[in-house]
Amino acid sequence: MTKDFDKLRQQLVELAEAVNRFESESVQLRVVELVLTGGSAREGDFAEGGNERYVPGPGFVDFGRGMRSGRRKKTTDSARGAVAALNDLIESDFFTEPRTISDIVARCEGVSGARYKSNAFSGPLSRHARSGILNREKNEDGKFVYSKPS
Numbered sequence: 001m002t003k004d005f006d007k008l009r010q011q012l013v014e015l016a017e018a019v020n021r022f023e024s025e026s027v028q029l030r031v032v033e034l035v036l037t038g039g040s041a042r043e044g045d046f047a048e049g050g051n052e053r054y055v056p057g058p059g060f061v062d063f064g065r066g067m068r069s070g071r072r073k074k075t076t077d078s079a080r081g082a083v084a085a086l087n088d089l090i091e092s093d094f095f096t097e098p099r100t101i102s103d104i105v106a107r108c109e110g111v112s113g114a115r116y117k118s119n120a121f122s123g124p125l126s127r128h129a130r131s132g133i134l135n136r137e138k139n140e141d142g143k144f145v146y147s148k149p150s
Helices: 002-019 025-037 077-091 101-112 119-131
Strands: 135-138 144-147
Touching (some): 077 101
16 A cells, blocks of 8 residues: 555656646646546647746645645746836837837837737836836826836
8 A cells, every 4th residue: 555655646746747837727737637537638728839837826736745835926928028128118219208008019019029918018117117217197198108207
């Protein structure tokens, strides 16, 4: 019995290592389901690209240490890219005129060819406005515009 338990425990540790590489809990569940039922994966079973990183969620159990891990904050690659793109715009003359978030997104997408969500810029823009790096005002349409201080 003990030998079987040790073998099962080792298999669970190996399974956890593989499953934990996926960020999406739905992908994790699908992988575990496939392993436990002996099924096979079909095209489209997993997220596009197939290269998700695992970031533990609130229900994460680490079989290797037998303890529950806490929630980790995740920052997506696109959010990190948005901050870098925003900083490049701040260093340039882009903000000599007032710009909306949609102007910023369009400019960054045009320059880098990458897709950005406007919410990836909203936090960093607020921080830059509070610290005085950028001015923040509402335009006549009621939208926030950002510009460099005069």
